[in-house]
Amino acid sequence: MNFIPRHLQDSINAELEPREEVLWQEMPTPRFFTRxxxxxxxxxxxxxxxxxxxxxxxxxxxxxxxxxxxxxxxxxxxxxxxxxxxxxxxxxWAYWKATRTAYVITGRRAIVFEGGRGITVRSYPPERLQSVYRKQHNDGSGDVIIEVNAWRDSDGDQQSQTLGFLRIRNAKQAETLLKTLAEEAAPQRS
Known part of the structure; x- marks a missing residue:
């Protein structure tokens, strides 16, 4: 597992339920120039x-x-x-936000911690991980998209926001873990 700063690790530990085990955690690669x-x-x-x-x-x-x-x-x-x-x-600001963001996969769910002045926590149970896909670069880094929110703005223009694990070092590993989590939970829903 990668190094997570103390303030983020404390947020992760506070969010975990009793006996919830962390399988994977990572921070986005900080870049000054994002899209x-x-x-x-x-x-x-x-x-x-x-x-x-x-x-x-x-x-x-x-x-x-x-x-x-x-x-x-x-x-x-x-x-x-x-x-x-x-x-x-x-x-x-993009660089600063990346240094305050962490992604976690446990045996029960996927969690996104987005920092700023406060912290936003998005939790994805296995049933919300059915449509996970990956956008990968040649070096293996990339994004694992969990959901895409789409809406129309006040002018009627179509807008969208991709949510998931963005700018991570090993996108395939995270995607595999998320799909495994979704598959393991599938029989429980039947």
Whole structure:
């Protein structure tokens, strides 16, 4: 089993039921540039540049002294600069989130611990592991998808979120364990 930081290991231990044995646990491979953070980062470059340029122009730089309340108009651009800084720092947030996430397979279920300011725990009993599949890279790393949530946003556009064990080192091993857990539980449901 891989090293899990103490704060995550404490969360895992607190979540386990009596006599529930951990068969496998891992953390995602931390990466600065994930698919979502790349898009946000790239969009953040022109966004922030334009917001800074707008603030510079609105401040009347090079046109003399500040006079009256209108001279503070440039401050309306500050929220846009802050949003841009947030977009530019999205790779750091993706990395930080990965260092606070853990995946666990026990003899009874699969558990996802997603950290941030708090911690979100998703528990998947064997009956929810029937449609598990894997997206794997050449080096064996990849994602084991447990479920895909789909919905329409307020504009009517189709959105989806994949849930499972993402960016793990040995995707096939995790998939095999999850499928075995699902198969072992199948006769009990009959």
């Amino acid at each position: 979502g953070s790349i898009a946000s980062f790239l969009f953040g470059i022109p966004w922030t540049a334009f917001a800074l340029f707008w603030m510079w122009g609105a401040s009347g730089m090079g046109q003399g002294e500040f006079e009256g309340p209108a001279s503070y108009f440039f401050l309306f651009g500050l929220p846009f600069v802050l949003i841009g800084i947030g977009m530019l720092s999205s790779p750091l």
